[in-house]
Amino acid sequence: MPPAAALPRFLTPRTPAADDRPAGPHPPAVAAELLLHRLVRRELRLLADLAAWASADDAERTRVLTRHADLLGRLLLHHHAVERGLLWPALLRTAPAARPRVETWTARVAGLDHRLRDLSTAARQWAVAGSDRARDAFTLACLDLADAVDAQTAEEERELLPLLAEHLSPAAWAEVRRSARCPLSRRERVLALEDASATDRARLLAALPTPSRLAWRLVGRRRHRAAVVRLRGAPPAR
Numbered sequence: 001m002p003p004a005a006a007l008p009r010f011l012t013p014r015t016p017a018a019d020d021r022p023a024g025p026h027p028p029a030v031a032a033e034l035l036l037h038r039l040v041r042r043e044l045r046l047l048a049d050l051a052a053w054a055s056a057d058d059a060e061r062t063r064v065l066t067r068h069a070d071l072l073g074r075l076l077l078h079h080h081a082v083e084r085g086l087l088w089p090a091l092l093r094t095a096p097a098a099r100p101r102v103e104t105w106t107a108r109v110a111g112l113d114h115r116l117r118d119l120s121t122a123a124r125q126w127a128v129a130g131s132d133r134a135r136d137a138f139t140l141a142c143l144d145l146a147d148a149v150d151a152q153t154a155e156e157e158r159e160l161l162p163l164l165a166e167h168l169s170p171a172a173w174a175e176v177r178r179s180a181r182c183p184l185s186r187r188e189r190v191l192a193l194e195d196a197s198a199t200d201r202a203r204l205l206a207a208l209p210t211p212s213r214l215a216w217r218l219v220g221r222r223r224h225r226a227a228v229v230r231l232r233g234a235p236p237a238r
Contacts, residue, residue: 029087029164029173036079037153043072044149048142056126056135066123069142073116076149078183080109086176087168091160095167101159108152115145 026034047068054061088102122141126134 027165027168027173028170029168029176030161033161033164034157036075037149037157040072040076040149041146041153043068044142044146047072048139048146051135051139051142054135056132057130059127059130062127062130062135066127066138069119069123069138073120074183077113077116080113082176082180084109086179087164088160090172090176091164091168094169094172095163098160098163098167101163105152105156105160108155112145112148112152115141115148119145 025031047065051065054065056062084106088098088105091098092102119138119141122134122138126138128134
């Protein structure tokens with residue numbers, strides 16, 4: 001495997017200016033959904049590229065990549081659980097006609113969650129076997145999941161997010177946020193900042209306790225940059 005600094009340029013993430021994000025501004029609930037979608041779409045594609053270039057028997061590199069896959073899996077499974085248990089029920093209370101669209105989403109996401117577990121299995125097998133075959137299976141699992149996520153999030157953004165913008169009140173969204181319990185550490189959550197607009201970044205940082213915001217400014221930003229360089233061989237886009 002080439003050293004991290006020599007990884008091909010196509011592995012460098014897109015800059016925010018080149019992002020194909022929908023134009024804003026968006027209500028906070030819609031902005032949060034779009035932010036998470038952008039993050040997962042980008043990271044899954046990058047992870048597949050990085051795994052394809054990795055030496056199958058490099059235990060340290062395997063650990064870095066499979067830990068990142070685990071992070072993405074936990075993030076996406078939690079996101080789906082919040083949508084199923086809190087967000088869509090809140091929407092249906094004011095827009096009951098959206099139920100068929102929510103049921104379509106539920107069926108599609110069940111398949112995504114199955115693929116997430118397949119990726120977790122492939123990651124464990126690569127970590128144990130250290131073989132080309134196990135690495136390739138992990139890479140293909142990333143690509144399979146990335147394709148499914150692309151299709152699912154595109155449908156969700158087309159069919160459900162406009163309904164959130166129209167029918168979900170700020171008070172209902174605030175209640176969803178209060179009730180959700182993110183399983184990620186504060187350090188892991190900063191992954192979202194790279195895809196965030198200035199408004200999104202301010203909103204994300206404002207949700208942190210004051211000591212955590214101070215820690216981010218003093219050491220968190222530097223540690224996050226080092227972690228991204230270690231993973232990709234390139235610094236964050238922002």
